[in-house]
Amino acid sequence: MKVGLGLPISDLAVLFDWARRADAGPFSTLALLDRLVYDNPEPLVTLAAIAGAVDRIRVQTEVLLAPLRPPALMAKQVATLDRLSGGRLTLGIGLGARRDDYIAAGIDPHGRGARLDQVMKDMRRVWLGEPYGEGAGPIGPAPARHGGPEVLFGGFKPAAIQRIARFGDGLLCASPIAEMDGLFRAAEQAWRSAGRPGRPKLVAQLNAALGPDRILEEARGEIRRYYGGPQYMELPADYTGMVVRRMLTTAGEVRDAVDRLTNIGADEIIFYCWSSDPGQVDRFSETLA
Template sequence: MHIGLGLPVDDPDVLLDWARRADAGPFRTLALLDRLVWHNPEPLVTLGVLAGATTRIRLQTEVLLAPLRSTALLGAQAATLDRLSGGRFTLGLGLGGRADDLAAAGIPARGLGARLDGQIDRLRAQFGGPVGDEGPAGARIGPEPATPGGPEILFGAFHEKALARIARAGDGLICAAAPSWAGGLIGTLRRQWAEAGREGRPRIVGQLNVALGADAPAARESLGAYYAFTGTPERMVAGLVTEAPALRSGIRAFEDLGADEVVLYCWSTDPDQVERLAETVGGAH
């Protein structure tokens, strides 16, 4: 099973250092969260910069809030990032739904699911070639991706309807649920995937929130502030993994569920976390 690294969102200035260290380590993927009304760096711009600073590691949005964005522009940006990174990009998408994000983007809260469904169909068509209804005949929007058919598309999902979207049009699940809850989501998706007549199995990417060592108090504060909008941020803070044995246990739990990868989201900005986490996970990548 692969191990990815989720980048901290509180200090964009350290992310080049994080990326270069991670590229030299055992990690398969660099991932970045998305939120509009916050001080986090914009994911596609940031991953574009990090693509030029790395050579091996994959780049992933986890998850990009697609309904906040123009579909045509999103497709051009994703294809560009995939092309310039040599096919190292995975497009992780989700609905979002925070009222402040939606207000800032001028997007109504109703109909987000239908909007995302339409965006996925359009993105697939756009990645595949000319879409035929804009510009001159035969023109495409954005460059041809390096990955045939466009970058892998994963979805963050917690409910059966969202899992059905993956079975219909996605390549896999980004599972932010704790392993104790994740098993039910993964089982439901695999059933829906088979019922939809899809070949193979959906890709499963788990998540763990982490901060090892003395950085844990500041990481708890950061995590709590980020999830304050939920009204119960203490639930997220309680799940922060701060010790190596608990981290290894969480990774094993996802491995037992058949996950393909686990992304370790770090809530400390200290780049030395990269080496601490690498030492803990060993040579897996």
């Protein structure tokens, strides 16, 4: 089982310390979330800087809100980051659930699933070196892997699961652990039905924080701040409270999650750590030893 860490977003000054500690530890991936109407760092820019500061660990968007971005420019940015990192990029991609992000980007949130499908078609064409369209030739640089970097789709609905089989390499699942087994099996079935060889990559995302009470309270506060507000589309009214309550806070809970997810076939777990304290990297490393 591979284990990665989600980087905190509340203090940019600590990100390189986080990255270097994780790179020296047992971790596979450093992930970073995406929002537009929030004070988080832009993920492609930030992960490019982090990839240059570490030697081996992968970097991952979790998830990049692709419908908000022009596909030709995004394809070029992603390919550049993939090349600069030596192929260590995983592109976690999705729709997002906040209306204000779409308003700020000047994008109609209705039909955003169809827009994401078209974005993926456009980006794949760029990454394969094909002309972008009439009057526009190929867009470089070529990504490290022909056809583009590893792509994971985040989501819970059937349309998101089917999108994996059409355009992606796997599922990035942030649901409760009890629901992940069904979503993993659905992704595998969609993969087989599409005639894809092998199996999709299955990645679980869980919120977790390890440390004294002040660290846990900081993490809970950051979750409430990030997920709070009235702008959600198609999510339960108490979604923020549910996310806070599900956060793992002890070494035993973290180890139990690893065991449960191993048993249902997860390939990797990303523990998203909301407190900015870099000491969490060491605590997770000791817990997983």
